[in-house]
Amino acid sequence: MTFPSVALVVVYVGGLVILGFGMAKIVYVPMALYFDWLYRSICARHRYSVLSDRPLVSVIVPGYNEAVVITGCVESILASRYLRLEVILVDDGSTDETASIMEGLAQQYDRVRFLSQANAGKGAALNCGIAAALGDILMFVDADGVFAPDTLIHMLEGFDDPKVGAVCGDDRPVNLDRLQTMMLAILSHVGTGLVRRALSLMNCLPIVSGNIGAFRSDLVRELGGFHEDTLGEDLELTWRVYKAGYRVRFQPKALVYAESPSTMGGLWRQRVRWSRGLLQTLRLHSGMLGSRRYGMFGAFLVFNAITMVLIPILQLVVLALLPFLYAAGMGPVPAEVLAILGWLGVFVSLALIVFSVGLNRSWRDLRFLWTLPLWPFYSVFVGLALASAIVKEIRGSPARWNKLQRTGIKSVTATHSVTSTDVSQRQEAHA
Secondary structure, three states: OOHHHHHHHHHHHHHHHHHHHHHHHHHHHHHHHHHHHHHHHOOHHHOOOHHHHOOOEEEEEEEOOOOOOHHHHHHHHHOOOOOOEEEEEEEEOOOOOHHHHHHHHHHHOOOEEEEEEOOOOHHHHHHHHHHHOOOOEEEEOOOOOEEOOOHHHHHHHOOOOOOEEEEEEEEEEOOOOOHHHHHHHHHHHHHHHHHHHHHHHOOOOOOOOOOOEEEEHHHHHHHOOOOOOOOOHHHHHHHHHHHOOOEEEEEEEEEEEEOOOOOHHHHHHHHHHHHHHHHHHHHHOHHHOOOHHHHHHHHHHHHHHHHHHHHHHHHHHHHHHHHHHHHOOOOOOOHHHHHHHHHHHHHHHHHHHHHHHHHOOOHHHHHHHHHHHHHHHHHHHHHHHHHHHHHHHHHOOOOOOOOOOOOOOOOOOOOOOOOHHHHHHHHHHHO
16 A cells, blocks of 8 residues: 555544544533532532531642742632641742741741652652641642632532542632633633533542642551652542542532643643653553453543543644645545534534533633634644653653742632531531
8 A cells, every 4th residue: 555545544544533532522511411410409518528527637738939829829728718727838849938938837827837858849748748747638739729718618528428539629720811821721611610520420530630639638648648750640649549449529619729831831841741640640550441340430541541642642643644645635535524524623612611611600711712713723732742741751751840830920819609508617617
């Protein structure tokens, strides 16, 4: 076969695979709706959760050069309506004023403690905090996170069964001052409003976000804490939670606002880091993929590996071959059909975005829909970041934290209305 013929076969097969797995994700829509119905059908105060036991919560905040944002993060945590908490600040060998600011916060507030270590990475900083924590529930938060007043309450409500080992909240962008962050803000609703709801319903939520995650303290210690030699420490620990026989919940009302990458370089480094974390976790826990021992989660991991690793690379290959094929007069799809598919893709994307924004009750973010023309370029960008991550993993490149350069910009305010549950909990905490 000639090269054009081979390329044509690759494009046809690759296109069908991409389309098939893309269409399979449509099942997330009814599942997210059902999750929302279940979540809202029974009032939280009538459900059992560890909240009724009023456990001590240890909020662990690791930091490396976070002087711009750390004060706002700590003050938002301390403003929580849930009062039985301690905040453990861990400086990971910062070269700016982070350590002195953390120490000052510990001196100013009784519920804040400060720890310091030589630079050893995020996983090591988290483990340092775990070793010092006294709480029954451990909550891990990035230093730029800004809590809503009821975030902790909703997180605790997620532990509504003894087999729930971890709870993931909803992290949203706080710095909506640039085109890039505006685009990320509206795209994030699909991942939170839609996907996390559906996967939580299936008991297949694969990651507890490192920016808004809570775990049972005894489970974390039993599992040995975070792996310090992996980039996706939050992803890897979540898989071990499933491996230990526990489940993971999503709590859509548990909000934290954090900075999205505001530069192309920052976004690139973040996506490469996330991709490398996924690849490392897949390698460490390859035995979980498709294993009946882990039920639906084991089967989902196969689907997840295909959609998160194979499909983006396949998209890049197809996009690279298409110009060559059309130049050779062997375009696989007539221009008229391409136009129809393009408009269909736009319509489906808009429908999913509006649906996801509606689930999150964040209608104001629809003002960013004008970023739609950038979405295909972002998809290619993510594929290229994955390709770079694969090359780095093959080469064994050093694994670094590669944290974002913080701006301290806050375009939204993390406030929520007081619910009856909040009021009763606050009264109990004062009692």
